Amino acid sequence: MDKSTSRYNDIEKSDIFNNEFMVHVDALYNFAYKLTQDEDESKDLLQDTCMKAFRFINSFERGTNAKAWLFRILKNSFINDYRKKSKNPGMVDYQEVETFYNSEGNEIETQPTPDLRSETVKGMLGDEITNALNSMDVDFRTVIILCDLEDFKYDEMSKILDIPIGTVRSRLHRARNILKQKLAIYAASMGYK
Amino acid sequence: MGAFVRWIQKAMMSKKARCPEEEHWLELVRLMLDGQTTEEETSYVIKHINGCYRCYDNYDLEKEIRAALKKKSINLKVSDALISEINSKVKA
Numbered sequence: 001m002d003k004s005t006s007r008y009n010d011i012e013k014s015d016i017f018n019n020e021f022m023v024h025v026d027a028l029y030n031f032a033y034k035l036t037q038d039e040d041e042s043k044d045l046l047q048d049t050c051m052k053a054f055r056f057i058n059s060f061e062r063g064t065n066a067k068a069w070l071f072r073i074l075k076n077s078f079i080n081d082y083r084k085k086s087k088n089p090g091m092v093d094y095q096e097v098e099t100f101y102n103s104e105g106n107e108i109e110t111q112p113t114p115d116l117r118s119e120t121v122k123g124m125l126g127d128e129i130t131n132a133l134n135s136m137d138v139d140f141r142t143v144i145i146l147c148d149l150e151d152f153k154y155d156e157m158s159k160i161l162d163i164p165i166g167t168v169r170s171r172l173h174r175a176r177n178i179l180k181q182k183l184a185i186y187a188a189s190m191g192y193k
Numbered sequence: 194m195g196a197f198v199r200w201i202q203k204a205m206m207s208k209k210a211r212c213p214e215e216e217h218w219l220e221l222v223r224l225m226l227d228g229q230t231t232e233e234e235t236s237y238v239i240k241h242i243n244g245c246y247r248c249y250d251n252y253d254l255e256k257e258i259r260a261a262l263k264k265k266s267i268n269l270k271v272s273d274a275l276i277s278e279i280n281s282k283v284k285a
Contacts, residue, residue: 029271033267
């Protein structure tokens, strides 16, 4: 970046990086891991995110939501760099997914869902919950991670994902229906009552 | 007495007791749990779920799924070695 547009000096940059960015490093790592589902790729993605955050630190306004800013960088890096070379050939882009789920009569939402009770979910193991989440398409998985695991609000998710708030809301609703269905089918197959 | 209450609950949870606007209320319940409703909207949702077994059950299940996701998901910590690597790359 041109020095004339530099907002911070080296000491300030270092201070922001250490005190505003690095405090979120575990959350970023978990997000990266849940997206890539691969330990090595998640480490690379985390490093890339940190490097980019430092490189573009002048576009960060001190005291604003650093966590959301960093998650946005990580999500963009994942889409632009990692998704393309992903080992998972089943991944499609956000727009394709949105179009599919907005179309009438798609199979997932019209399939009858076995009843699922809260006591059943309470009794499920961590692996069962994790497997259900991981088996979801990455676009739906992402909104659940951001909302239910990282406690981002809809407006923050809208900025992280570059989509309108209305789309956050509808995508989240569909994602939760899909997750619930996966848990219900799994519970039924395992004989949970 | 307990068996009778369970029988009533089961009967209320049967298909006949399904809320005619279940999907609509489910969406509102989710918005409420996400902190996206106003005080007035929250009261409106609570009033409905307190009078509708099906929607109350959905509310309970939604809360449980969220709690399970949070409690049972993998929570990784970045190793000191990786933090050192990041710091050295940034400073390079």
